Amino acid sequence: MSEQQTSAAAGPAAASAAGAGVIDLLGLLAYARLVAFFRLAGDAELAPTLAGKGQLAEIAVSEQANYRRLHDRLRELGADPEEAMRPFVVPLDAWHARTEPQSWLESLVKAYVGDGIADDFYRRLAELADLETQALVRDTLVESGRAEFVAAQVRAAIADDPRLAGRLSLWARRLVGEALSQAQSVAARRPDLAALLGGGARESAKGGAGADDTAQPGDLAMVSRMFADLTDAHTARLEAMGLSG
Structure with missing residues (x-):
C-alpha cells in the first residue's frame, strides 16, 4: 500500500480517535483565524x-499561517477542513456584524479585547x-505582537484626547458581552464542542428521530461559567491600553 493510501486509510480512524468535539474546536479556530486574516488586512489599509x-x-500574515496549520491538522485527522469550518460561518459572521468597528481605534480594541477573550x-x-x-x-493563539502594538496605539490616542477613554471602555465591555x-x-x-467542558467529547448520535442535536443545559451553564472566569485576562488587557473595566 502506498504512503498516500495508508494516510487515507488512517484518516477516519484518526478523526474518530480525535473526537467530534476536537474536530469542531479545530474547525471553529480555523474559520476564526481565516476571518481574522481578512479583517486585519482590511484594518491595515485604514491605519493612519x-x-x-506594516505592523x-x-x-494578518501570522493569522493566515495559523489558519493553514489548523487546516492541515484537520486533514491529518481525516476531516474535511471546509466541512469542519462550515457550522461556524453563520455565528462568527454574525458576531463580526454585531461588532463592526466605527473607527480605527475601535478596530484595534476589537482585535485585542474582543478577539482576545x-x-x-x-x-x-x-x-x-488531547x-x-x-x-x-496554544501556538496559534499567541497574541504578544498584537498586544504590544494595540496597547501602544490606544494609550497614545488617549494621551492626545483623554475623552476617548470612556467611549473605548464602553466599546470593550460591549465586545465582551457579544463574545459571551x-x-x-x-x-x-x-453539542460535541460543548461536551468538551465535561472532560471529553460526547459521542455524536447517529441518525434516527431520537438524535440529540443540541447541547445539554449543564454544558451551556459551564460555557457561561468559563467565560466568567476569564475576567482577569480581560482586565489586564484593558489596563494595558489605559482603559477601565
Missing part, C-alpha cells in the same frame, strides 16, 4: 501611518482535549 499599516499586515475561551476548551491539540491551539453571546450560540449548536 505607514508603520501601523497590522504582519499580524474569545481566544481565551478557545484555549480553555483546548485544555480539555495534548497535541492543546499545543497546536457568541460562545453560547456556538455551544448550543455544537
